[in-house]
Structures are given as C-alpha cells and as structure tokens.
Amino acid sequence: MIKRSKSKLCIFLVSFLCLTLLVGCGSSSTSKNNTSTNNTNNAANNSNNSSTDENTSNSSTSNTSSQNNNSSNSNASNTNKPQGQNNVSSQSVVLLNNIYALSKEGKVPECEFICKTNILNEVTKKWGNPDKQDYAGQGRYAVYSSKKVHFGVNKGEQIFDVRSFKDNLKIIKYNDVEKTLGKPAVINKTNTENIVIYDVNKTYQLMLIFPKPTDTNKNPSLDHISVYSPADAKNNMAG
Incomplete structure (x- = not known):
C-alpha cells in the first residue's frame, strides 16, 4: 500500500508540473502576441499621423500658391486698365x-x-x-x-x-x-x-x-x- 501511495504521488507531481509548464508557455505566447499587435498598431498610427501632416503641409502650400496667383492676376488686371479713365462712380x-x-x-x-x-x-x-x-x-x-x-x-x-x-x-x-x-x-x-x-x-x-x-x-x-x-x-x- 505504501508503494502504491508513492507511485500515485509521483504520477500526481509529474502531471502537476506538466500542467504548470503548459500554462506558463500559453501566457508567454499571449503576452508576445499582444506586444506584437500593439507595436503594429502604433506603427500604423504613426504612419497615419505622418500622412496627415504631409497633407496639411501640401494644402498650406497649395493655398499659398493660389493666393499668390490671384494677387498676380489682380495686379495684371490693374495694369491692363486704360490710363486716364477712372471707374464710373x-x-x-x-x-x-x-x-x-x-x-x-x-x-x-x-x-x-x-x-x-x-x-x-x-x-x-x-x-x-x-x-x-x-x-x-x-x-x-x-x-x-x-x-x-x-x-x-x-x-x-x-x-x-x-x-x-x-x-x-x-x-x-x-x-x-x-x-x-x-x-x-x-x-x-x-x-x-x-x-x-x-x-x-x-x-x-x-x-x-x-x-x-x-x-x-x-x-x-x-x-x-x-x-x-x-x-x-x-x-x-x-x-
């Protein structure tokens, strides 16, 4: 009976150790996956922010260019007006x-x-x-x-x-x-x-x-x- 009890105890200990190892490996894998997902999301957000900043910069440049063109056209129009003739009041x-x-x-x-x-x-x-x-x-x-x-x-x-x-x-x-x-x-x-x-x-x-x-x-x-x-x-x- 003592031998049987020892044999059962050994089997129980071995099973317990195996379960512990399996649980530890699963937690480690989940943590790595979460870390990888977070890194991927952060990289995507950084890319979007960079794209937004670039679009804003392009829009600002386009508006400045448009204003300069309008100013240039206005000056050209004023230059083309006949001299000595004022607009009708x-x-x-x-x-x-x-x-x-x-x-x-x-x-x-x-x-x-x-x-x-x-x-x-x-x-x-x-x-x-x-x-x-x-x-x-x-x-x-x-x-x-x-x-x-x-x-x-x-x-x-x-x-x-x-x-x-x-x-x-x-x-x-x-x-x-x-x-x-x-x-x-x-x-x-x-x-x-x-x-x-x-x-x-x-x-x-x-x-x-x-x-x-x-x-x-x-x-x-x-x-x-x-x-x-x-x-x-x-x-x-x-x-």
Whole structure:
C-alpha cells in the first residue's frame, strides 16, 4: 500500500508540473502576441499621423500658391486698365439711371413741370416770371436762374424742352455716360460742345451736353441735360 501511495504521488507531481509548464508557455505566447499587435498598431498610427501632416503641409502650400496667383492676376488686371479713365462712380451711375428713367416721362430731376404736358403759364403761377427769355432754335426759352432750369416753349406756350443746370449733375463725367447707359443714338459735336442724344421712347429724347473734350481735359464734367419733345418743337399748337 505504501508503494502504491508513492507511485500515485509521483504520477500526481509529474502531471502537476506538466500542467504548470503548459500554462506558463500559453501566457508567454499571449503576452508576445499582444506586444506584437500593439507595436503594429502604433506603427500604423504613426504612419497615419505622418500622412496627415504631409497633407496639411501640401494644402498650406497649395493655398499659398493660389493666393499668390490671384494677387498676380489682380495686379495684371490693374495694369491692363486704360490710363486716364477712372471707374464710373456709384453716384454717377445712380444719377444717370435716374435721369434716364425720368426722361421717359418728360421729366428732369428736382423739377415738377413736365415737357409736353405743362405750359409756361403754369410755371409762372408757381415760380413767378422768368428772369429772362432767350430766343434760340425753334422757340424761346424762359430762364429761371435761381432754379437752374430753362423751359423751351413754342408759340402755343407749350413746353417742348426742359433743361436742368443743377450743380449735382457735374459728378457725371463724359466717359461715364456710354458705360452706364449704352451706346447713344447720336453724338452731335460742335466747336464748343458734345451733345450725347438718346431716343428714350417715341415721344422724348434725352440730351446730355458736355464741354468739348480737350487735350488738357479729355473727360469733362456734364454741363446740363435736356428732355426734349421733337414733335412739340414744331409749333403744332400755334394754330
């Protein structure tokens, strides 16, 4: 019995040692695998970070290059602009468009009397007698110096022309007109004036009168405007 007990004890010890060795080897293998996996993941993360930094650097370089190209194009565009011609000011554009729109109704800015619609007697009732009357072209002109407005009237006293000499018109330059309103019907050139004429509709013409451009003043300011009814200038109310 003692021999049998010793034999069983030996078998138990041998089995225990074998199990211990197996468990130890398994733990070591798992640890090595985890370490290898972690190293692989770290290497991948480092690679991704490096790629991100490189992309960021490339993007920054691309943006800088684009900005430099835009700046270069802008400078080239400014260089190509015709010398001696300024851009049309926003005030000039607004005023020209307003003048053109009113002329379709026989009106000029800041004047209540309408070409073709009113007669001179209606003007004198509100504004008094004109400062003077001039005779020119197809009729006579009633001059209101303080109002800076002249009325052309035919023999029937009908207004066929309203001219405005307001100071604010001088912000309009000769080169502004065609850029804003397009090509005119005609430009009548005299020794002292350039008259830019637009046929705004079947009834009215808009005339913008400038001093004649010179070598020293190639882009003069507007002198006055005229809203004109050609049919009524023929004195068809004279009887």
